[in-house]
Amino acid sequence: MNDRLVPLLITCGVALLSGAGMVMARRLVRCACLLLVHSLAIAATYWCMTAEFLAMAQVVVYTGAIVVLFLFVVLLLPEGGSEPRTSTGRTLLALAGTAAVLLPLGAIVASTSGPAQAPATTDTSVAAVARTLFGPQLVPFELTALLLLIAIIGAVTLWRRSGAEVRR
């Protein structure tokens, strides 16, 4: 990925700008659309980092499923889910909380020196990812199936229970 500095700069810039716009946009529909741009920019960043499989998974899973699910839910909400204006005190508190987390995190990242000697080549092909996923990471990979099942059952249960409350 060392020969792809300029594309990396562009995609990271787009991801940061759209992420900042998403946090600051007032209307939820604009938030969801900016999240769409952000997720595509992240996918392009993965591509620049030679993680082609992850880039395609990001486009299919994130952009195609999660962000569209967000858009769908926003359109389902009454009044488009309009939220009250954030007060100045709340914004200041949020900035203070962000600084409290980000300063130690930035210090850790700044003190990170990277690998002692960088590996000459990194095999990031789909075959290598599959060998890792079905080899050393087989147990977490299988556990994601259980996680998705729990998520589906949980979502259905939440929806049905809240519907019963409305009918009562």
Next chain:
Amino acid sequence: MIAVAMSPTAVVLVTAVSLFGLGIAGLLSRRSPIAMLMSVELMLNAGNLLFVLGGHWHGNAGGIAAATLVLVLGAAEAVVGLALALALFRTRPTADVDTPPPTPAPAPAEPTSEVRAAVSAAVLPDRPAEVNA
């Protein structure tokens, strides 16, 4: 010095940390539960970027495989979170997570109930009469 500061590794590192900070700021400042969930997605993406970068540092595909698992985690989190948010919107009319729900459950405004009835009828087509009652 400039070359060191502008290496691809540094660019990805700075982007990931900034994205994580943006996610925290959004999570703390937004009042709509859906906007808060979107901020969590920002933080997940930041973590994923670091996973891929770490995979490059170690010279294997483990980082990409881990990022794939985080992708699945994000999908599960979005499904449950959005179901929770929708359940929240059924009991209260506004999108403010700080406002306690109205205790006697007052009747919502007319267009709101119409929208809700239409949504419920579309999702539960076998029980339209119960929903409208």
